[in-house]
Amino acid sequence: MTIENALIMDGAPVRVTETGLCIDSELTFEQWCDVGRKVGRVARTSLFLVGDWLIYGQNRWNNGERFEKMPEEQRQRYVEAMQETGLELKTLLDAAYVARNVPYEQRRAHLTFEHHKTVAKVKDAHEREEWLKKADKQGLSTRRLRKSIMIGHVARDHEMRSQGAFQPRETHLLWIQRMVQWWAKVKDDPAHDEMGREELEAVLKDFEPVLDIIAQIRERSRNAVSYLEPDDNAI
Structure with a gap:
């Protein structure tokens, strides 16, 4: 199948290529809506396709073991096949993790890959399925679903606003911007050019906490790798 045939648009003047959607002439509103439904379906499915493909390779040629445990020659062939996808390792890791931990029969077509990734850490199969059912029926965002799993029930509005791990964090960008502005002012100042070694070393010493932050x-x-548990990061 060529990439152009990956989406069937029922006569709509639309072509799908590896770099995007080509609309060759005007669409009716109904055609435009139909294209959107199909594009959305492909977008929601794409990482599941990759994950299921990776897991099949492990089951078929390595008795279900992750690729790191394959014999050297076999592992190299598997890695080369992974690279054929053109996807980054982290994307492959996430795809395989979700495909392994959320079985095909539990997945819900109207939920995003991120919803399924959120419940992938839930070990109990029945509990995992219940969270997916609630997310689907109640239209939970991934943020609300994540918070709900953490507290054990569907998060209410006031719980989403409460202090905790999911509150917006104080941004570092304001402080960086101030530092950049400060340097822009002083770097060309003649007085700054006349500073001696001791003065410059004193400034460097003042910056040591910043260097320590960068190192950390x-x-x-x-x-x-991601918010996934360390033991579950590998493909």
Whole structure:
């Protein structure tokens, strides 16, 4: 199947390519709505397709074991096949994680991949299915679903506004912007050019807490994959 045939548009003058949607002539409102429904369906499905494909490879050629436990030659072939998708490793990790932890029969067509990713950490199959059912019937956002799982019931409006992990965090951007503005003012100041070594080293010492923050963020970035549990990160 070519990419152009991936979506059937029932005679609408629309072509699907690897880089987007080409609309060759005017659509009626009904045709436009139909295209939107089908594009949305493909978007909601795409990562499930990748995840199921990855899990099939593990089941077919490695008795269900993750690819890291494959023999070297077999693992290399599997990694090369993964690379054929053109997707980043984190995307593949997430796709396989959700496909493994949320079975096909539990998935709900009207929920996004992110909804399913949110319930993937729920170990009990019945509980996981109940959360998906509630999210589907009540139209829960992924944020509300995540909060609801955390507190054990569908989060009410006042609970969504309460202090906790899901409150907006104080942004660092304001402080960075102030620092950039400060440097823009002083870097070309003749008085700044005349500063001696000791004065400049004193300024550097003042910046040591900032350098420490940067080092800590870099360390966390190296260790972070997603909000998934560490043992579940691997494909």
